[in-house]
Amino acid sequence: MTSQTSTPQHSKPAGPVSVIGLGPMGLALAETLLDRGHSLTVWNRTPTRADDLVARGARRAPTAADAVAASPVTVVCLKDYATLYDVLDPAAAVLADSFLVNLNSGTPDEARTAADWAAGHGAGYLDGAIMVPPPLVGEPGAVFLYSGARDAFDRHRDALATLGDPRYLGTDPGLAVLHNAALLTMMYATMNGWLHATALVGSAGVTATGFAELALGWFMPAVVDPASLLAQAPDLDRSHYPGDLGTMEMNLNALEHIAHTSAEQGVHTEQPLLMRDIARRAVAEGHGEQNYLALFEVFKKALPAV
Ligand SMILES: NC(=O)c1ccc[n+]([C@@H]2O[C@H](COP(=O)([O-])OP(=O)(O)OC[C@H]3O[C@@H](n4cnc5c(N)ncnc54)[C@H](OP(=O)(O)O)[C@@H]3O)[C@@H](O)[C@H]2O)c1
Structure with missing residues (x-):
């Protein structure tokens, strides 16, 4: 992994973040968050994909629900929206008052449906799109697109900026994937x-x-x-x-x-x-x-x- 290890001088202390989904992209997100000093909890269907992260100080959550409950912000990077529901519907009991940043690819309608699904569970939700391949996450020039509630974006902007330049596109949750x-x-x-x-x-x-x-x-x-x-x-x-x-x-x-x-x-x-x-x-x-x-x-x- 090539991401930088320094914590920006101007930033606030890095807060706890959970990452759900440790495919090539989820791993890059998790490694970058860990490198930049965030207290990191991770969950993946195949738990061994977290081994290196755990060796470097991340906590392996036994369930997706446990990962959501562990941090005020949960970055979700699974294969697609259907997988999001497969993984997080069983975590419904802890979704209220959680905040999900969903970074899988899909269509604008899928993103809007996911935002409604999250609201139905009382969870905050931002939809996002990653505009760089895994090795460039956290590197200068990396851009992440976000859409959804503006106040949520502003509140979590520092954590999002760890991954790449966060560009907010508007309140319609479908705008990032569009x-x-x-x-x-x-x-x-x-x-x-x-x-x-x-x-x-x-x-x-x-x-x-x-x-x-x-x-x-x-x-x-x-x-x-x-x-x-x-x-x-x-x-x-x-x-x-x-x-x-x-x-x-x-x-x-x-x-x-x-x-x-x-x-x-x-x-x-x-x-x-x-x-x-x-x-x-x-x-x-x-x-x-x-x-x-x-x-x-x-x-x-x-x-x-x-
Ligand atoms: N890689 C890139 O260059 C790139 C760039 C931009 C955006 N993205 C987007 O980022 C998202 C993740 O991409 P990726 O490259 O990390 O690989 P991916 O193959 O799209 O997703 C892999 C992740 O999804 C999980 N997963 C798949 N099916 C599952 C199921 N039925 N139940 C639970 N978990 C399941 C995998 O768990 P297991 O480890 O257990 O299989 C793994 O955590 C995708 O939407 C992709 O389009 C990727």
């Missing part, structure tokens, strides 16, 4: 772009290493420029897509070429065809003379049922 899905769709779309592009030039014998400098060293920062997209974000908010520097029709033409080139070179065509079809829909909906960002109007709507 933002998680939004950021991950960006990540996957970007990675798919790089991988498809590399396969495309690879069809002519160009290596990924050979292509990387042009694609990632120059093109990505210069042309797919975050600063430029940041400057255009207000245009999305006001549906303002001036086509004076390039139109949707022009971009559709480029997407047709990409799809045909992919077919000609014998590589995967579904991804370029999907991008082409989305642009075709934008044109069909009247955005042909606007710029490419008008695609936002297509993405905002569900597809008509087939």
